[in-house]
Amino acid sequence: MSQRFERLTGETVFRGRIFDVVRERFQFEDGEIVERENVVHGGAVAVVAYDDASLYLVRQPREIVGRSDILEICAGRLDQPGESPQECARRELAEELGLAADAWEHATTYFTSVGFSNEELHVFFATGLVEVERPENDEEDERIEVVRWPLDELDAAIDATTDAKTLIGLLLFRRARESG
Known part of the structure; x- marks a missing residue:
């Protein structure tokens, strides 16, 4: 199973004073696409x-x-x-x-x-x-x-x-x- 990936998209769903929350989509080498909600600090x-x-x-x-x-x-x-x-x-x-x-x-x-x-x-x-x-x-x-x-x-x-x-x-x- 490949561990390499690239970021496809990202949308800020919350912008705060201390951090932002971003919903992102990533694609792995084998074609699988995953979605993550990440805290950007x-x-x-x-x-x-x-x-x-x-x-x-x-x-x-x-x-x-x-x-x-x-x-x-x-x-x-x-x-x-x-x-x-x-x-x-x-x-x-x-x-x-x-x-x-x-x-x-x-x-x-x-x-x-x-x-x-x-x-x-x-x-x-x-x-x-x-x-x-x-x-x-x-x-x-x-x-x-x-x-x-x-x-x-x-x-x-x-x-x-x-x-x-x-x-x-x-x-x-x-x-x-x-x-x-």
């Missing part, structure tokens, strides 16, 4: 911010799952024209945590859910943290609680996490700490 970043004593995490209402107690790493959308993933990560760190970092390391880039979305997420580690004034962000209506989690309780943070980007970021961080 501009991409995002996530930041594992830490110092010698703490991880810096957030909690905020996540209305879609009916909860406000989900522990997360700092994250945000690539929504500024021409902004690189690392520039976006710097901006999000300041907006969400009121921090800037001296040292940045790209941990990984992955697709969040390839079954229906093209969202690509770039994960960074940030250290050498200093407090900065949080910039005003008129477009966001976030209610963020900053959580300083003891670094020596990293496994407990992982256990307390149900958010995928946070699990990926913290597990990669644990692996990096163990190997380095």
